[in-house]
Amino acid sequence: MSYHHIFGPVPSRRLGISLGVDLVTHKICSLDCVYCECGKTTNLTLQRRAYVSFEAVKAELDHYWEHNDDPDYITLSGSGEPTLNLELGRVIAYIKDQKPGVKVAVLTNSTLLKDPDVRQELSLADLVVPSLDGVSTAAFVRINRPVKGVSVEDIIQGIQAFAREFTGKIWLEIFILPGINDTPQELKALKAVILSIDPEMVQLNTLDRPGTVSHIQPATPAQLDRVKEILGLDIIQIIARTTDKKNKGQHRDMASAILETIHRRPCTREDLAAILSVNLDQMDTLLATLEAEGRIEARQQARGVFYQTIK
Numbered sequence: 001m002s003y004h005h006i007f008g009p010v011p012s013r014r015l016g017i018s019l020g021v022d023l024v025t026h027k028i029c030s031l032d033c034v035y036c037e038c039g040k041t042t043n044l045t046l047q048r049r050a051y052v053s054f055e056a057v058k059a060e061l062d063h064y065w066e067h068n069d070d071p072d073y074i075t076l077s078g079s080g081e082p083t084l085n086l087e088l089g090r091v092i093a094y095i096k097d098q099k100p101g102v103k104v105a106v107l108t109n110s111t112l113l114k115d116p117d118v119r120q121e122l123s124l125a126d127l128v129v130p131s132l133d134g135v136s137t138a139a140f141v142r143i144n145r146p147v148k149g150v151s152v153e154d155i156i157q158g159i160q161a162f163a164r165e166f167t168g169k170i171w172l173e174i175f176i177l178p179g180i181n182d183t184p185q186e187l188k189a190l191k192a193v194i195l196s197i198d199p200e201m202v203q204l205n206t207l208d209r210p211g212t213v214s215h216i217q218p219a220t221p222a223q224l225d226r227v228k229e230i231l232g233l234d235i236i237q238i239i240a241r242t243t244d245k246k247n248k249g250q251h252r253d254m255a256s257a258i259l260e261t262i263h264r265r266p267c268t269r270e271d272l273a274a275i276l277s278v279n280l281d282q283m284d285t286l287l288a289t290l291e292a293e294g295r296i297e298a299r300q301q302a303r304g305v306f307y308q309t310i311k
Helices: 054-068 088-098 118-124 137-144 152-165 184-197 223-231 247-264 270-278 280-292
Strands: 006-012 016-021 075-078 103-108 127-130 169-175 202-207 234-238 296-301 302-309
Touching: 006 054, 006 137, 006 247, 006 270, 016 054, 016 184, 054 088, 075 088, 088 103, 088 118, 118 152, 127 152, 152 169, 152 184, 169 184, 184 223, 223 234, 247 270, 247 280, 247 296, 247 302, 270 280, 270 302, 280 296
Parallel strands: 016 075, 075 103, 103 127, 127 169, 169 202, 202 234
Antiparallel strands: 006 016, 296 302
């Protein structure tokens, strides 16, 4: 069966083995973030609809569960904003009913958290990762480029309301862009908002691949460390991949990630590059090394060359 709405599983040091579920089609979102690696938003909207039907997601999940081991997490994310889908609560409820031992995570840009119905649907999840990239209007608009009708105040108030109601875990993700949202004034205001939300964790991220605006630059490791120091909170974790002397370790980690992924389900080089967020040249080098070591094998199938572990 060819999957259109689920992807992975992706090995993650924070979530273990995570299977992705995409509840919208490319590229439906309420923001057009300058850093988005999925590309420019083509349908900028706040309208909630069944962009992907519950039945379509259910069919793919049922097939996956029948042929694969259970993941540690099922993560609702992907090519757009998952809370735009009116079937969000129904999908989460179905997963929890069918697989009570599997945790559900939702990655959201926070634009719909002001909606009580959305907050109620998300209450069924185990982990929610809301984004908050700017607390001033200037930073928010410049980074996130929202649909008309969404303000930074809406974002903050929505996250605060959700945090008061939610009994699961909240990991707040902040995408750092130097010169935009890392000024002392912005970080001081950001710290105050973080304290009002009281998340279990704050994750600092930055650009890893080209975004939708070519001139923006990622934060360096030193710049991320500075942001962490200024915020001065024990719950902050830097999750951005950086190019430094740890490259060899990262190469080993990526090889392990490939093996973990294709041990459960054979993938093409394109599948693996998308799942693990690396370019095709890097993926080709990694696959060639693993194949030369006798750890994986390639098999030609209708959709292309698939890689799998040698059993």
